[in-house]
Amino acid sequence: MALRLYDTGSRSKRRVEYQGDALTIYACGITPYSDSHIGHARQAIAFDILVRWLRSQNVPVKYVTNFTDVSDTIIEAAEKEGVDYTVISNRYITGYRKSMKRLNVLDADAYPRVTESIDGIISMITTLVEKGHAYQGDDGVYFEIETAPEKYGYLTGQTLEMVKSGAGGRVDDTGIGKRDHRDFALWKFEKSDGPSWESPWGRGRPGWHIECSAMVYEHFGERVDIHGGGSDLMFPHHEAEIFQSECCFGIAPFASHWMHNGMINVDGEKMSKSLGNFWTITDAIDAVGEIVLRYSLINAPYRQPIDFNEVLLKDAELNYRKLLNCILNAGGMTDGTSWEKYEKLLISEEAFVSGMNDDLNTRVAIAETQVVVKLMGQSLREQNRGLTDACIGWLAKYAGEVLGIIPSEKEISLMMDDRAKKRSNIEKEVDDLIEQRRVARSEKNWTEADRIRDVIEKMGVSLQDDDNGTHWQITGD
């Protein structure tokens, strides 16, 4: 396979390979305790682009992403509202799925939930206890780091000693029954009346990390080709998964590639509720539209931090408008037009493909898309239908199918209808005004001509004067 992907484990770009019938991808999803934010959107889009790219290259892919549908945060939210915890998790899962759809994120093959994976979780913990990697403490079952110290720091380069010295007071609150503060919980015993399940060690609920190991096993077996999530999950979450899965099944590596997307800052600061610079996905979509949001989130390659700010959004919006206008001006999408006769398009294709194969460089991919949009602008001007159709074919495949930044054909044709309707509603009036303006212009009455132009533009119409007279079109909404 031509795709080279950065692997956090080896800290290098490595060729992607797969062993079974399909390439397996697991991404850690959200904990649904509040509205999803643009950081969640970025993570989902990064993996969506990975899946779309592989599929467009005819690689069979199985993609699974989970919901951590039981957690302290969910339980707190439920208590606050006086509802069952499932009310909270279901509400935000529904909201998340809805947002993903709007952002053109394709459905994963499965969305497992912790609460539906309890059996698998218990069975993994049982094995870990039997093999001597886990022990029961006063308040839960813990994984014992000292039983596999060589695995510590695989993703983050941290050593056992560093965590002890640097973590300050925070390590005190993570469980009182541990032998070592770096051990992590596999099963937490029931404290009050929160959700809990029977287990060989007593009623309780899973620790945060074990769910993903269990779900990967359930869907893919002992190992997975690509595993990932936000870079903030590297430690401790993903390192904990490595301990659990590798020790449970006696295999290594658990994941061939670890893929981590970068975080989002807002106006140069970390996005957080307390700073008040927090964007939920729905807020962002309301502000700029769903595809512009998606465009802005793939403007930088997935590993780079993104600064979410006015300039980024303005840029994404402008470039998206250009793309969309070209398509609308060309009369919408056309089916299956190839571009192999046009050398410029082949060159752009080559650049796009090699950019994507180089660790999913969406920045290069977007740059090539912009090149093609420009070419299409020339083509429309010259009324070169063959080239225009070829450009549309290129854009449909690369900007549409791969990057997901073109609305569906259905939406495009709705936009076209809408334009046509608007046009026919005002056609007569505009034509009359243009005629009046033409007369004023022929009399060199520029004041009157400009006044009429203002009137026309207020109707949402833009005029173009050229040799053949005056043309007009509905301004992009």
Place this chain on the structure above:
RNA sequence: GCACGAGUGGCAGAGUAGCUAUGCAACGGACUGCAGAUCCGUGGACCCGGGUGCAAAUCCCGGCUCGUGCUCCA
């Protein structure tokens, strides 16, 4: 403190040894009565100091600055 990553034109942001990134902005031009839109073109950059090379933004060493992580996190 330790770990990981980053510092590129006015701005966003690719490139990782020799060949135009791209977009916005600026400037010049075509078109226009003017403007807008569109198109054509121009200039301008590689944090600092050393080193290796015919050649370094790109590799190596040192420094400075910034971001993130270090058991809530996408």
